[in-house]
Amino acid sequence: MIPDRILMGPGPSNVAPDVLAALSQPLLGHLDPEFLPLLDELNDRLRQVFRTASPVTFPVSGTGSAGLECVVVNLVEPGDRVVVGVNGVFGGRLAEVARRAGAEVHAVEADWGRIVDPEAFLAACREHRPALAVLVHAETSTGVWQPVAEVAAALRDSETLFAIDCVTSLGGVEVDIDGWGVDAAYSGTQKCLSVPPGLAPVTFGPRATERIRSRRTPCRSWYLDVTGILEYVSAEGGRKYHHTAPISMLYALHAGLGVVLEEGLDARIARHERVGRMLQEGLEALGLPLLAQEGHRLPQLTTVGLPDGVDEAAWRRRLLDEHGIEVGGGLGALAGRAWRIGLMGHTATEANVRKLLAVLGEWLDG
Amino acid sequence: MIPDRILMGPGPSNVAPDVLAALSQPLLGHLDPEFLPLLDELNDRLRQVFRTASPVTFPVSGTGSAGLECVVVNLVEPGDRVVVGVNGVFGGRLAEVARRAGAEVHAVEADWGRIVDPEAFLAACREHRPALAVLVHAETSTGVWQPVAEVAAALRDSETLFAIDCVTSLGGVEVDIDGWGVDAAYSGTQKCLSVPPGLAPVTFGPRATERIRSRRTPCRSWYLDVTGILEYVSAEGGRKYHHTAPISMLYALHAGLGVVLEEGLDARIARHERVGRMLQEGLEALGLPLLAQEGHRLPQLTTVGLPDGVDEAAWRRRLLDEHGIEVGGGLGALAGRAWRIGLMGHTATEANVRKLLAVLGEWLDG
Secondary structure, three states, X not given: OOOOXXXXXXXXXXXXXXXXXXXXXXXXXXXXXXXXXXXXXXXHHHHHHHOOOOOOEEEEOOOHHHHHHHHHHHHOOOOOEEEEEEOOHHHHHHHHHHHHOOOEEEEEEOOOOOOOOXXXXXXXXXXXXXXXXXXXXXXXXXXXXXXXHHHHHHHOOOXXXXXXXXXXXXXXXOOOHHHHOOOEEEOOOOOOOOOOOOOEEEEEOHHHHHHHHOOOOOOOOOOOOHHHHHHHHOHHHOOOOOOOOOHHHHHHHHXXXXXXXXXXXXXXXXXXHHHHHHHHHHXXXXXXXXXXXXXXXXXXXXXXXXXXXXXXXXXXXXXHHHXXXXXXXXXXHHOOOEEEEEOOHHHOOHHHHHHHHHHHHHHHHO | OOOOOEXXXXXXXXXXXXXXXXXXXOOOOOOOOOOHHHHHHHHHHHHXXXXXXXXXXXXXXXXXXXXXXXXXXXHOOOOOEEEEEEOOHHHHHHHHHHHHOOOEEEEEEXXXXXXXXXXXXXXXXXXXXXXXXXXXXXXXXXXXXXXXXXXXXHHOOOOOEEEEEOOOOEOOEOOOHHHHOOOEEEOOOXXXXXXXXXXXXXXXXXXXXXXXXXXXXXXXXXXXOHHXXXXXXXXXXXXXXXXXXXHHHHHHHHHHHHXXXXXXXXXXXXXXXXXXXXXXXXXXHOOOOEXXXXXXXXOOEEEEEOOOXXXXXXXXXXXXXXXXEEOEEOOHHHXXXXXXXXXXXXXXXXXXXXXXXXXXXXXXXX
């Protein structure tokens, strides 16, 4: 009934067979002695993938945007200043979520497709001395790969916590939370981890954990309150009921992280780099312009312009109907004139790239 | 690897084989033309199960507690008055979520195991004239079945919106949103719908929808903001991206609701009634006290006291290890001296009741 697709959009990506098999295992209760070791192992695997030792690392029971909101509402109190880099949809979303959390938001803007200038971002942090500063590591709306390590290093000894959006970067390009000194990060499952959408891995380092511990006001969200969630997800919390854990999706993430670590993080990152560059060179060889700033293009998500006169939505539909390939349309400033092509996780193969380039080559010739 | 369990706790319940099969179908993108009709059909099925015609009916991308928070944060603005019935964990949770949403909360309390007196609840509503009043229809922490129809009727022509928590009632006992005139309700998937935990069906009627439309302030949660979610889940919203839909869990809920409607809502409710009463009579025949108020006992969730001197946690563990049966411990006021026995959805069978009663009979004799 459900057709097989090659999911080359901005997520979800295709899922490994092991992950689908894990999803359909029989249910266990969320306090079952057979389930809790699986949850602990899942969180250990997440720590490896985030490259962090932080015990406050777990999947939020919602999609990537719930992870975003979780990081913001736990680290921000009403009246706090927040500095956000905005160069696409997800920076804009961060600013909006922070405003709703009661923050005074200062956006450091850049054109869609360009990085946020790290110097300008740091200058804004020096000026506003925010409680929290956030950058989007991999902007899924533009394919821009934001440099974050130097910002993390510069903020490390200030009173500003530094968080990053890793929704599309985790498992696809290098993410080194402890090495960089990032205080908090969130991701999604349906990108380079190749697990269905529905969970949002998050991690909070020691400075962020201390900030949560010393809040003056309760977190505005009960559901996303890290203090409450930890009472269940960490053995030290006493396994107290907070909300019912989404068992089947946790099976899937556990299995998906197993697949990631079996391949090896470095090998996986190298595969994304190789396959992504192959696509980008192929698109340029077809005469199509890459829209993200040169030198800052994500291998796992490519934005590409289509020739004038092409009805991009009609081409996307034809690609899906005739070849079973899904690609994404442009968002915001790129709507109607660009595609977003994902090569994430299980989808990132040379064969998929060849298939797409062959179809496009034929259509552009015709 | 994962053992088979008979899940007779307070949720999750056992899942029908069709639902497990649906979970492991290949992924589709959340805008795939093959996926959107499935989402529409899912929401139609939800309307049938809630017995409502409201177009604002969909599953929140989180567990039942996210549904609770969704209803509260969309219907409450800072400074609003909220009246909540509190006679167990979930009434207390509602009060806490409403406080965090900035509300002035007035709790109408009752002892754990007793219903909230509808007259006292309505008197509090007349006194405080709240923006929102909420009752827990099926209190999962005590097994109490709260009467709500008369309260809904009394509030129908007031300025107070009336919402109910249907997490454990939906699909197990009668829920008639439009017939009763309830303005909003939320549920979970892992109880009487027999779908894994991870989604929270919600419904907002015309008065609640109008309240959301005329808010003076944005919803404090971006992720749970009904206005944004509707732009994707309703065809009229234009299918605009809000957050990535949790595809696999939506497959599962679609299939699970299919199973519910194939059995027939009335037949399903009658089955829960029959099997639940069989358990309750059996427990009383063994000399064990039922803890919920007589005449207000949920058939699908029974709280029962254990004899003095029994280590209830040790018995629960033995039941799991020797017989693969999970039951729940008491929460809050009932911790350490009671069990919560669920007979929800796929778990609600005579065979399961007989099995549990046989084991208990043997242990109590021994």
